[in-house]
Amino acid sequence: MQEISTFLSKSLFIRGLQCHKSLYLQKYRPELKDAITDEKDKLFSGGNEVGILAHDLFPSGSEVPYEGLSYQEQLELTESLIKQGHHTIYEAAFQYAGVFIKADILHLGKDGWEIYEVKASTAVKDYQVHDAAVQYHVLSGINLPVSKIYLVHINNQYVRSGDIEVDKLFSKVDVTETAKKKQAFIATELKKQRDMLNGNEPVIGIGPHCYDPYECDFKGHCWRDLPKDSIFDIRGRLNNKYSLYEQGVTSMYEVSPEFLSVTQSMQIEANRTKQIFYDHRAVNGFLKNFWYPIYFLDFETFMTAIPTFDGIRPYQQIPFQYSLHYIEHEGGDLKHHEFLARPNTDPREELINKLIIEIPDNACVVAYNKSFEIGVLKILAEQYPQHKKQIDEIIENMKDLMEPFRRKEIYHWQQNGSYSLKEVLPAMLPEFSYDNLDVRDGGMAMQSYATMNQIDDPNEIENIRKALLEYCALDTLAMVKIFEKLKNNDFKESS
Ligand code: SF4
Known part of the structure; x- marks a missing residue:
């Protein structure tokens, strides 16, 4: 029998927001995950470089590294840096009620602590606000006064001339009010995820959520039973692919012509013949x-x-x-x-x-x-x-x-x-x-x-x-x- 663990990191919570089954599998069946592709690997290391460069927005901070430290050690180091009066902490670690988060940059501004969550995207995406909101949930839970939360993203209008000017390369978007408004949702969702983790593997079918906001890394497992020439192999937009699938249509040859564009019909006909x-x-x-x-x-x-x-x-x-x-x-x-x-x-x-x-x-x-x-x-x-x-x-x-x-x-x-x-x-x-x-x-x-x-x-x-x-x-x-x-x-x- 597997050990039940309802401990959630910020990334596990975000995974659970996309799909409870993905969170469940990550916790209890991680071996079912797809192999990481070179492209995803590159994307990840690109994101790391951006995060490190963003530290220069507030230079001379102290870092709480992931590597070589347990969660507990990261929490203790963060606490001690705050007590010692450090004003800027990179990758600060906090935990509240079984939820562990790392804040990319924690900076003591004139009105209190500010959080800067750094993203390699060129605009703020809706789902990134949840990331900020769960950080706010944890920090307010431990009574650390947070005055502002910013999402920091890449400004794609910046043109390099000489050394990188970090203030121009990055844009800061104040999401404090939105993050506060999401607090009730965050608390409810955390409870739902915990209840789910205490039970059996949730029964969740494949759907648009397998790609939104990220392509899920359990796709190989969940999509494995689709037949050759499945409905999802039809190229281009087919608005009701998933609802047809839920009605039992799995093969491209079973799709009624009225749902298909001319080129989709051509693809299917060519495949058949x-x-x-x-x-x-x-x-x-x-x-x-x-x-x-x-x-x-x-x-x-x-x-x-x-x-x-x-x-x-x-x-x-x-x-x-x-x-x-x-x-x-x-x-x-x-x-x-x-x-x-x-x-x-x-x-x-x-x-x-x-x-x-x-x-x-x-x-x-x-x-x-x-x-x-x-x-x-x-x-x-x-x-x-x-x-x-x-x-x-x-x-x-x-x-x-x-x-x-x-x-x-x-x-x-x-x-x-x-x-x-x-x-x-x-x-x-x-x-x-x-x-x-x-x-x-x-x-x-x-x-x-x-x-x-x-x-x-x-x-x-x-x-x-x-x-x-x-x-x-x-x-x-x-x-x-x-x-x-x-x-x-x-x-x-x-x-
Ligand atoms: S592939 Fe889809 S259904 Fe399966 S865990 Fe991922 S998001 Fe959930």
Whole structure:
């Protein structure tokens, strides 16, 4: 029999707010949790960096570390720092009636203690107010007078120029009154969570709460019994997916056509019949807009909450790599250029200097989802106005190979309703696949580049470089092969 524990940390309480079952499983069956992905790991470490930088809002404070101290030791250290007259405490720990919280920054202002809860988001989200409210519940429970509670978030209008100016990078939002108004709700919810933890595993079905506000890390467990081609594999909005599911509709083939858009019906029909839809005339018309020389361009970018270079805003996409396959004339050889920044350098100027030399005037430039490449180029044009004319010309001459896939003029049942290159390529050209690569998507590329900037081992750096170059080159090679397949009319038209 499992040991019953109704002790709640702030993060457990927030988990319970999303779903009682998630809280129950976290307490008693944590082994059922999904493995943490590289992307989530990166998100977490990014959040930590932001939290640490925010300490500079009130410099010279004392920290109560998580690591190496038990909960009790953290509580005792906090108490002793307050007694010693410290005015700023980072990660201060408090407990009241079985609820343990850590305040990111506790600062003694002129009217009493102020709490600053730091978030890496660029705006205050509703659910973050609960975080502030539960802190208020604990601090008022132990009679520590709190004058203000702020949520501190990233100001995405800040542009770095020289050293980071923390006062400008962070925005503070006073949520004191809202947090106070939530006190009755917090007390009731705490009781509900405790009662639930004293009982059996709650029976809670899957629903929108599995994604709101976070994707739940027990999804692999709770969603495991869905059939292949489930109702949730239908792409795009289907407003009543969950209510249909509750009525027993689990397979996409059971959904009544009146609930489906044209493209959703197409996805389901193609899945059922293992079909390729191909609008020969529309695709041919689309290809008439392409010309030679033709250049297939793909950028890899990274972004950080804390701008890394001058002229950069928080979370702005910074290109660090591109691949450029090209054919100079019809029937000509396929050639390749590429760029990958050296670790720990500002990649932008070197990248754009090389790119504008490699793409000749009046070339047809092809991207897959060109709005992304255009967005990156526009920012480079702002930053390097001396190249604006050439960059604008590249943008002007850019074609989007995604268009016929997005418009469903061509659709392969194995695309699973998606028109992303990662789904289109293996469906159209199974001999090309990302599966065997060390870097398989943009998120992994960003993560690998970040790793490359943090390590010294030249062999490891070289391995990462190779993996990044291989991945980005496949993205543009994939475009070339898809373009050729469309040009060669290498599909059966659907009846
Ligand atoms: S996957 Fe959904 S139902 Fe399961 S614990 Fe998470 S939120 Fe609750």
